[in-house]
Amino acid sequence: MSSRGKIPHWADVTLVPLFSVALAFALSAVLIWAIGESPWQAVKLMVEGAFGSSYGWGYTLFYATNFIFTGLAVSVAFQARLFNIGGEGQALLGGLGVALICLYIPWPHWSVALIAASLGAALFGAAWAIIPGYLQAKRGSHIVITTIMFNFIAASLLGYILVNVLRVPGSQDPASPRFPSEVALPKLHEMLALVGIPFSTVPPVNIALLIAIGMCFMVWYMLWRTRLGYQIRAFGESEPAAQYAGISPARITIYVMLISGGLAGLMAVNAVMGEQQRLVMNAVEGAGFIGIAVALMGRNHPFGVFLAAILFGFLYQGGAELALWMSIPRELIVVIQALVILFTGALDNMVRMPIARVFARRKRAG
DSSP, X not given: OOTGGGSOHHHHHHXXXXXXXXXXXXXXXXXXXXXXXXXXXXHHHHHHHHHSSHHHHHHHHHHHHHHHHHHHHHHHHHHTTOOOOOHHHHHHHHHHHHHHHHHHSOOSSHHHHHHHHHHHHHHHHHHHHHHHHHIIIIIOOOHHHHHHHHXXXXXXXXXXXXXXXXXXXXXXXXXXXXXXXXXXXXXXHHHHHTTTOOXXXXXXXXXXXXXXXXXXXXXHHHHHHSHHHHHHHHHHHOHHHHHHTTOOHHHHHHHHHHHHHHHHHHHHIIIIIIIISSOBTTXXXXXXXXXXXXXXXXXXXXXXXXXXXXXXXXXXXXXXXXXXXXXXXXXXXXXXXXXXXXXXXXXXXXXXXXXXXXXXXXXXXX
C-alpha cells in the first residue's frame, strides 16, 4: 500500500501542502539569515506588502488570476494522467487570439469584446494544445516532450508575428498597437466603487478575476458532475479499466487537451487585455510553468488551485516588496519561489511519508 493510501483525504489536501510550504519557508529563512538580513522582518514585509493594503491585495489578486487559469489547465489534464506542461505556449497563442480580435474588429463596448476575446483566447490556446494531444492519442508521442517543444515554437511564432505583422510601423518595440479604449476592461477598483468600497487604482487587477473564479466552479462541475468528467477521472485512474468500460483513450486525450489548452489560453484575457492592453513578447511571464506548481499544491482540485494561486500571488507580490525595500537580491526571491515549488512538487513524498507513519502509528494504537 502506498503512503498516499495511508493518509486520510483531509490530511492529504491540508497537512501535506501546509508542511511542505512550512519547510520551504523555513529553509528560505535560513538563506535570508545567512546573507545578514532578518527573516522575521522579511516575512513581515512580504505579508504587509501583499496583504497589508488594497495596493498589495490588487497585485496579489492580479498574479493569482493568471495562476488560476494555468493551474486549472494543468489540473484538468492531470485528472486524465496527462502532464500538460505547455501552458506557457498555449497562453502565448491565447494572447494572439485576444490581440487579433481586439485590433481588427470594432467593438461598441468592452462587455461584447470580452466575450469575443475570451472565445478567441480559448480557441487559440486549445488549437495549440490539440496538436500534442493528437500526437499522443494517434501517434504515441509523449505529451511531456511535445508540450515542452511547443512552448518554444509558440514563442518563436509569436516573435515573428509581432516583428513582421503586428509591430507598429517605425517602432523598434516588438509589440502590437494599443487596443482601442472601447475594449479596456473595468478594473477591480471601478467595480468596487459601485458598492462604495474604496480600492487602490494602481493595480491592474480587473474583471478577469471574476472569470477565473467562475472557471473554478465550471471545472469542478465538469469534472465531478458530468459524464465527460467521470470518463476523464476514470481514464486517469486506470486506462485498461476505462477501455473495458467503453471509454476511448484517444477521444478522452483530445478532449482533455482541448479543455486544458483553452483554460491556459484564457490567461491572456487578464495579462493582455486587462493589463498591457496590447500584445507584447513576454505577456505570460512564466505563469504557464507556475501553473504546474499551483496544480500540484492544489491537489488538482479547483478549490485547491484557487488557494494555491493566492499563495503564489503572495510570493510574487511579497517578493517584489522584499527586493524593493530590503537588501535582498532579486535572485534570492526566485530561489524562495523555487523552494516552494520544489517542496510541494518534487519532494512531496518527503513530507507525505512521515505524516503517513504518524497516522499508521495512531491507527495501530487505537
